[in-house]
Amino acid sequence: MSTQKSELIAIMEQMEREKGIKKEEILNLIETAIVSAYRKQHGKDINAEAHIDPETGAMTACVVKMVADAVEKPLLEMSVNDAQAIDPKAAAGTEIRIPLDVNEFSRIAAQTARQVIVQKIKEKEKEAIISDYSKRIGEILSGNVFKFSNRSIILDIGKTEAVLPPEEQIPGERFSVGKHIRAVLVRIEETPKGAQIVLSRRDPLFVQKLFELEIPEIYEKIVEIVRIEREPGMRTKMIVDSKNPRVDAVGACIGVRGARIRPIIEELNGEKIDLIHNSRDAFKLIEEAMSPAKNIQLSVRSVEDKTVEVIVPDAVLSLAIGRTGHNVRLASKISGWNLVVTSEATKKLRDEEKAHDKVAVVxxxxxxxxxxxxxxxxxxxxxxxxxxxxxxxxxxxxxxxxxxxxxxxxxxxxxxxxxxxxxxxxxxxxxxxxxxxxxxxxxxxxxxxxxxxxxxxxxxxxxxxxxxxxxxxxxxx
Incomplete structure (x- = not known):
């Protein structure tokens, strides 16, 4: 038994050096397992103790009882005569420890040690992986669809698994098992089952990181992404600025005949992307933000409320507003102004009514x-x-x-x-x-x-x- 114990200690010391699993943690778990096994056999209310020497591996176990003149709870109490047979100094009101034969626990100790070590190794490896990925938040990760859990997609990303929850998916996207997916790592979540790596394809950061991967000037900080506003699956508007006067920020992002931006649009399943030059001129910024609507006129309604009326030709009114109003909504967000879209016909009719009202007053x-x-x-x-x-x-x-x-x-x-x-x-x-x-x-x-x-x-x-x-x-x- 002592040989087995010394081997057990040697294994635990090796695991502590190589895996960072502390020997004391394993010993505590083995002691707890021995006590649980004894209680399972002799009664759950029994007061038992187990101890393993961390140096030699020597194991001891005992049952703790209270010495009493009249025994009412046999599992927890012992008469004075029985107690003095074990320890002549025993007296009523004191505790006595009754040694147990540890040989019957050797198998339990060995089996528990093996299970605990395997479990601890897995936990430590997962902790190391999670620790590594926690330093990579904001990076794009790629993996294959492993399975589906409710509406979440579980991805195999190599060393571990990651989850793409439904609220982080682009509306309308459909994936099958084995499909290769790219997404941005947004956070590490603590769950009852442990830490979980959460990915997103919906976050504007995903678009930003795709541009950093595809556009060298952005990666090298020559072109800067100032701001991104996005309605996933529909349209993204992005303000870009160039730190080099010889480099056109928008042109660098688009590339020759759209060669650079095309892979990004394909990754986003055809989502429209509008690139806007950074400008201190609010009107110029709004004009570009209203793309794809062209030939627009702007009129400030209120400087305090930052409200601007956008007058557009009747033919492009639907483009200016966008499906469900997404285009003007994004333009308002990215420009920082409240934009009110009006067609030229409506504006003309309103002006005529105002003129008529003025004439009527005079x-x-x-x-x-x-x-x-x-x-x-x-x-x-x-x-x-x-x-x-x-x-x-x-x-x-x-x-x-x-x-x-x-x-x-x-x-x-x-x-x-x-x-x-x-x-x-x-x-x-x-x-x-x-x-x-x-x-x-x-x-x-x-x-x-x-x-x-x-x-x-x-x-x-x-x-x-x-x-x-x-x-x-x-x-x-």
Whole structure:
């Protein structure tokens, strides 16, 4: 037995040197296994102890009982007479250790030692592998599909297995057993079964690492990936910047006839990739971010809210928005602006409605015709108050309005504010102008009013409804 024990110690010491498995851990597990085996045979409540000398391998075992005058629990207690037969000094209230024959435990010890050593070796090897892979987070790993667990894909990556969970898969992808897959290592997860290597094909980091593998300029840090926004399976938008003025960042990524970017798109199963030049000009950045939509116009709605309206030709409206809105969504994220897409037709209709509203407001000043209202509204005089606050010089800069007409317009606006009911009292009845619009002949009268509503003499000249045209001079007035 002593020879076997010394051999056992020698094996444990060798495993400690080669595998890093501590001898004390194995000895503790063997001792626990011996105690468990004894309890299984003689009762689970029994108090047993086992000890193996870490130097010689000598094994001892005993049962611990309490000495009592009256024994109530035979498994845990012993009478004083029986205890003194073992140890004459035993007394009630003290513990006594009853030696056990260790020969019956030798087989258990050897078998347990073998199992524990094998288990510890596997655990240590797995810990070493996990430790190695924990230093490789962010790298692309490749492996073959080993099996499927629920919706997760288990990959054989060589030394161990890795998992590609459903939330890290690209929507719509399908794989079969044995299929070769590349994915990026994103984390090491602790599970009840131990540490688990988690891969991802959905993370934007996967796209970044593919570019680093395929584009030498990115790997060599000549071209930098500034930002990536992605909707897996649909589209990726990426801002790139060149640290060398002689190297075009986008061109370097695309390659001749797309030779460089094509393998990346194939790896992503046809996912669209938009490359954007890095720029401090927000409008330029947004224009590129809205790709594939071209010939767009931009208008800032709110600087505080960072909102920009993107006006696109009707023919490319669907491209600008993208399926389920993914294109404008990604463009908003990567540019940092809230983008609102509007078609040219909608913009034109809205502008016409706004212009009409402005003209309608100005037309509330009695005595001003529609043509003059349009001229004032287009010039920014879209409210009665603004017209009342204007100077004659402000209005005479507008086409078709002379000094006298300007004075009458301002006076009518002020009167309209002060007394809306009597806004036209300063204009003779014979000179009031109907708001009925008539079709003007280009070569005839410059006014836009009906001839039936004009007085005799110079009423047409004194009316404040001059149409757009050449501005009257003081001599003409």
């Amino acid at each position: 037309s509330q000043i009695k005595g001003i015709g529609e043509k003059t209202s349009e001229v004032l509204a287009k010039a920014g005089f879209a409210s009665i108050q603004k017209i009342a606050d204007a100077s004659v010089d402000d209005l005479t800069t507008l086409q078709g309005i002379g000094p006298k007409t300007a004075e009458k317009i301002i006076a009518a606006a002020k009167l309209s504010i002060q007394s809306p009911e009597d806004a036209t009292t300063d204009i003779p009845a014979s000179k009031k102008v109907s708001k009925t619009k008539v079709k003007a002949e280009p070569a005839q009268s410059k006014t836009e009013v009906s001839g039936d509503n004009l007085g005799k003499g110079s009423a047409a000249e004194e009316a404040i409804t001059e149409p757009a045209g050449e501005k009257k001079t003081d001599a003409e007035e």
